Amino acid sequence: MNKILKCKKCSKYTMKPKCSCGGKAVTVKPPKYTLDNKYAKYTRKAKLEKRQKQDLL
Numbered sequence: 001m002n003k004i005l006k007c008k009k010c011s012k013y014t015m016k017p018k019c020s021c022g023g024k025a026v027t028v029k030p031p032k033y034t035l036d037n038k039y040a041k042y043t044r045k046a047k048l049e050k051r052q053k054q055d056l057l
């Protein structure tokens with residue numbers, strides 16, 4: 001499994017923890033996953049709130 005790292009200094013993508021420019025490279029999470037997680041969280045919350053309302057009635 002290859003980790004994609006992004007240099008903090010020059011914003012270049014690299015596989016090494018240290019970029020060729022000397023800057024520190026950090027792990028980047030694909031934005032798609034973040035969006036999906038956010039969406040799933042919303043859906044789950046909406047479902048939970050609906051159920052809680054039904055229980056109260």
Ligand SMILES: [Zn+2]
Pocket residue numbers: 007008009010011012019020021022023
């Ligand atoms: Zn760099």
